[in-house]
Amino acid sequence: MPLARLHAVYNSLYEKSWLTTLNPALTTPVAFCDRPVSLIASCRLTERHNVAALIDALMTLAGRGLKLHTTIVGDGSERKDLIQTVRNHDLPVEFVGQEYDRNVLRALYAQADIAVSPGAHGLNVVQGLSFGLPVIGPHNDRNSGPESEALVHGHTGLTYDISSTNGLADSIEVLAHDSNLRAKLGQQGYELALERYTAESHASKFDTIVHKVYCGHDECVAES
Structure with a gap:
C-alpha cells in the first residue's frame, strides 16, 4: 500500500474543552520540603503491568531515605499480593481500586506530583499527561501500546531500560x-x-482523512 494512503490517528481520552478547565496549580512546582512527593499509578494490577516493579522501586527509595506517598488506581489478579508486600515493608502506599469517574480521577491526579506506568503503557500515559503530570516508564516494554510514544524522555517524562x-x-x-x-x-x-x-483532535483527524480519501482534498463540496 502506498504510504500516501496511510494515516495515523492518535487515540483520545478526554475532551479538550474539559481538560482546559484544569486547575493551573497542577503544573505549579511543589517544594520538596513541605510534604512527601506523591506518585500515582493507574493501571490493571496484573503481571504484564508490572506494578511489582514499582513496589520494588519504592522499597529501594525508602532505603535511600526518600519520603514518598503512592496512590495506586486499579484492580487485578495481583492486588492481594501487592497489598501484602506493601504491608510487610510498611510502605506508604494507598490502593483505591478501579476508578473510571473522570472527576474522581482528576481529584486523585491533582494530589500527585508524578505519574508512573511501570509496564504495558496505554491510555494511562495519556491520562497522566492530560492531568499535567510528568510520566515515568520503561522505553522498551514490548507489552506497551501505541500511546507509549507520548512518553518522550526529557520532554514529557523520564524513561529507563526495563531490564535495569x-x-x-x-x-x-x-x-x-x-520540582x-x-x-x-x-x-x-x-x-x-x-x-x-x-476527542476534538481525534474527530478532526478522522474528518480530514475522510475528505482526502473520498474527495481527494481537504474539503468536499456539498451537493445542492
Missing part, C-alpha cells in the same frame, strides 16, 4: 528532587495531550 534493576527508582528520585523539572515536563506533556490526544 534501579532504572525506575533512579528516575523517580530525579523527579522527586527537582522545576517536574513542572516543565508536566506542562510539555499537558500541551502534547491537548494537541494530539483529545
Whole structure:
C-alpha cells in the first residue's frame, strides 16, 4: 500500500474543552520540603503491568531515605499480593481500586506530583499527561501500546531500560528532587495531550482523512 494512503490517528481520552478547565496549580512546582512527593499509578494490577516493579522501586527509595506517598488506581489478579508486600515493608502506599469517574480521577491526579506506568503503557500515559503530570516508564516494554510514544524522555517524562534493576527508582528520585523539572515536563506533556490526544483532535483527524480519501482534498463540496 502506498504510504500516501496511510494515516495515523492518535487515540483520545478526554475532551479538550474539559481538560482546559484544569486547575493551573497542577503544573505549579511543589517544594520538596513541605510534604512527601506523591506518585500515582493507574493501571490493571496484573503481571504484564508490572506494578511489582514499582513496589520494588519504592522499597529501594525508602532505603535511600526518600519520603514518598503512592496512590495506586486499579484492580487485578495481583492486588492481594501487592497489598501484602506493601504491608510487610510498611510502605506508604494507598490502593483505591478501579476508578473510571473522570472527576474522581482528576481529584486523585491533582494530589500527585508524578505519574508512573511501570509496564504495558496505554491510555494511562495519556491520562497522566492530560492531568499535567510528568510520566515515568520503561522505553522498551514490548507489552506497551501505541500511546507509549507520548512518553518522550526529557520532554514529557523520564524513561529507563526495563531490564535495569534501579532504572525506575533512579528516575523517580530525579523527579522527586527537582520540582522545576517536574513542572516543565508536566506542562510539555499537558500541551502534547491537548494537541494530539483529545476527542476534538481525534474527530478532526478522522474528518480530514475522510475528505482526502473520498474527495481527494481537504474539503468536499456539498451537493445542492
